[in-house]
Amino acid sequence: MSLNLSDVKRIAHLARVEIDDADAETALRQLSGILGLIAEMQSINTDGITPMSHSQDITQRLRDDAVTETDQRALFQSVAPAVEGGLYLVPKVIE
Amino acid sequence: MKWEVVIGLETHVQLQTQSKIFCGASTAFGSEPNTQADAVSLALPGVLPVLNREAVRCAIKFGLAIGADIAPRSVFARKNYFYPDLPKGYQISQYELPVVGKGCLTIRVPAANSEQPEDKVVNITRAHLEEDAGKSVHEDFHGMSGIDLNRAGTPLLEIVSEPDMRSAAEAVAYAKKLHELVQWIGICDGNMQEGSFRCDVNVSVRPEGSEKLGTRREIKNLNSFRFMQQAIEYETRWQIETLEDGGTIQQATVLFDPDSGETRAMRTKEEANDYRYFPDPDLLPLQITTDDIAHVKAAMPELPDAMKARFEQEYGLPAYDAATITASRAMADYFVAAAGALPKEFAKQAANWVMGSVAAKLNEESREIADCPVSPAQLAGLLKRIQDGTISGKIAKEVFDAMWVGEGDADAIIESKGLKQVSDAGEIEKIVDEVLAANAAMVTEYKAGKEKAFNSLVGQCMKVSKGKANPAQVNEILKKKLV
Numbered sequence A: 001m002s003l004n005l006s007d008v009k010r011i012a013h014l015a016r017v018e019i020d021d022a023d024a025e026t027a028l029r030q031l032s033g034i035l036g037l038i039a040e041m042q043s044i045n046t047d048g049i050t051p052m053s054h055s056q057d058i059t060q061r062l063r064d065d066a067v068t069e070t071d072q073r074a075l076f077q078s079v080a081p082a083v084e085g086g087l088y089l090v091p092k093v094i095e
Numbered sequence B: 001m002k003w004e005v006v007i008g009l010e011t012h013v014q015l016q017t018q019s020k021i022f023c024g025a026s027t028a029f030g031s032e033p034n035t036q037a038d039a040v041s042l043a044l045p046g047v048l049p050v051l052n053r054e055a056v057r058c059a060i061k062f063g064l065a066i067g068a069d070i071a072p073r074s075v076f077a078r079k080n081y082f083y084p085d086l087p088k089g090y091q092i093s094q095y096e097l098p099v100v101g102k103g104c105l106t107i108r109v110p111a112a113n114s115e116q117p118e119d120k121v122v123n124i125t126r127a128h129l130e131e132d133a134g135k136s137v138h139e140d141f142h143g144m145s146g147i148d149l150n151r152a153g154t155p156l157l158e159i160v161s162e163p164d165m166r167s168a169a170e171a172v173a174y175a176k177k178l179h180e181l182v183q184w185i186g187i188c189d190g191n192m193q194e195g196s197f198r199c200d201v202n203v204s205v206r207p208e209g210s211e212k213l214g215t216r217r218e219i220k221n222l223n224s225f226r227f228m229q230q231a232i233e234y235e236t237r238w239q240i241e242t243l244e245d246g247g248t249i250q251q252a253t254v255l256f257d258p259d260s261g262e263t264r265a266m267r268t269k270e271e272a273n274d275y276r277y278f279p280d281p282d283l284l285p286l287q288i289t290t291d292d293i294a295h296v297k298a299a300m301p302e303l304p305d306a307m308k309a310r311f312e313q314e315y316g317l318p319a320y321d322a323a324t325i326t327a328s329r330a331m332a333d334y335f336v337a338a339a340g341a342l343p344k345e346f347a348k349q350a351a352n353w354v355m356g357s358v359a360a361k362l363n364e365e366s367r368e369i370a371d372c373p374v375s376p377a378q379l380a381g382l383l384k385r386i387q388d389g390t391i392s393g394k395i396a397k398e399v400f401d402a403m404w405v406g407e408g409d410a411d412a413i414i415e416s417k418g419l420k421q422v423s424d425a426g427e428i429e430k431i432v433d434e435v436l437a438a439n440a441a442m443v444t445e446y447k448a449g450k451e452k453a454f455n456s457l458v459g460q461c462m463k464v465s466k467g468k469a470n471p472a473q474v475n476e477i478l479k480k481k482l483v
Helices: A005-014 A021-041 A073-077 B053-065 B168-184 B225-244 B290-298 B304-314 B319-325 B329-340 B344-364 B376-387 B393-404 B410-417 B425-438 B440-447 B452-464 B471-482
Strands: A087-091 B003-014 B076-080 B090-094 B103-109 B118-131 B135-141 B144-148 B155-161 B197-207 B217-222 B252-257 B262-268
Touching: A005 A021, A087 B135, B003 B168, B003 B225, B053 B118, B053 B155, B053 B168, B053 B290, B090 B118, B103 B168, B118 B168, B155 B168, B168 B197, B168 B225, B168 B304, B168 B329, B197 B225, B217 B225, B217 B262, B225 B252, B225 B262, B304 B319, B304 B329, B319 B329, B319 B344, B329 B344, B329 B376, B344 B376, B344 B393, B376 B393, B376 B410, B393 B410, B425 B440, B425 B452, B425 B471, B440 B452, B440 B471, B452 B471
Parallel strands: B217 B252
Antiparallel strands: A087 B144, B003 B155, B003 B197, B076 B090, B103 B118, B118 B155, B135 B144, B197 B217, B252 B262
16 A cells, blocks of 8 residues: 555545645655555464454453542633633534 | 335434443533533543443343344444544544444334234344544534533444335334333433434435445434434435436435425535544453353343233233333333233233223323323222222223322222122112113014114113113123013
8 A cells, every 4th residue: 555645635634634745745755654564564474363453462441330520610621712601612613 | 217215224322321431420411511521521631541331231231132242352443533522533433343243123014915014124233332422512602613522422332224124114113113122221211302312314225126225325313203204205205306317326414404304415425434443542452251241131121022922922912912012111011010910811901901091191191101190000900890890891991080180099989989880680670670661662672673772771771870780780681671
């Protein structure tokens, strides 16, 4: 799999990351390097091996279903750029 | 050309937990905005998700209820998209390895060649755990939108069906059955107004007989069965008309507008659909052992289909009655409580009352059976008095109405209103004599061979006794006197 410049720009757009042409060129080189590394690993025969989904071979611990958090809205909203009526305000998004 | 509609559903079921799926914030509905949005719900830097055991148990329950395999190992993945009510920039969901695998649900659908509905099996592809997003409020806040993250992180089970349904009615039957099932097993409160049960419906059409699926459009966020029916019917017509006019269908997400009764495209999928899923490095694989499953299984209630079969076998109920009564857990519980207090041969009568007078009264007053003013024990008390001949079926209706408005138990009402059936031969004879004396013309008619006159005479006797005379005895005595 190889990337081109428009792939990089599309991914940046999906993640809402602003990227100029020079940065896109750098990102393309770096991402391509990573993909190259993966391509190299893919030449290894992994037939019959269950893929891991995490780098550590342990399983998820579960927590009991209990409410442990209290209302800290005032504290959290003290650092928000804009709030009103308890809501966080953001630039208008309409589908 | 004849067209066939193909429908599949994705249903989001909000799980009944106290706390969120990955943190200890409350899931209560209707609180002040953001008072249940803790550091994890807000996605503040450095926070980590910890999975809620109860959410996992709910998923296992559902898997068992649809006869599905529960994955011994399942994996959480990040579904990446940008939206302000999703502060992490991704939703934690499951992708390649969901917790619940293939299962199925049997629905009742109108049959092509019969009055009786027939069973149809709808296959379920998978069900997976995920977190809900927050809510955007698009009122005008000086040109900005408001965000409430109370709902962010609420546990959801997304249930994906195969495209097995062939009409709006089938899709609604499936959704209703699923809605009842998740409440039955106690994993969801089923409140559609509050968004606890939401359906996305995929609709496509194809020429009848074709094997190839048409391009689908997805109707998002339907939160009532009536809207679902309307939306699918409109969408189906629209797609057929578009194709017949030589147009093509573009894959799209559409919204249903209940005011106009129309569906309208929301966004084209090509870009938004690129979710770049990958396993969430913050969460380890979820392991579910056979022991875990056995524990959940031991605490499961009897499922509706099993209960239906039992009612048919144990109580000899007709299939239709058994299906009607097991259509909701509350109704089934009510019936079991009433029938359990009676000899088995009266189960059918109990069923008739539950489906008849009880259901009709509840319907009339828009009440749920859970707050029925006549308790199952009270109903059983009433049926016992029919059974032992104290009152007739007709008088029982009167007693029932009195119980409904809180006048007490059947025995007290029968006593205080003097409704006890008259079975004393002497007393009935007196009534019969009175009626015969007053209706000489009818007697003549009967003796002239008019059978109908006999029924009129019985009716008169019942009237004179104010419905209290034992009808069988009235019949008998009348016959004797008319020889």
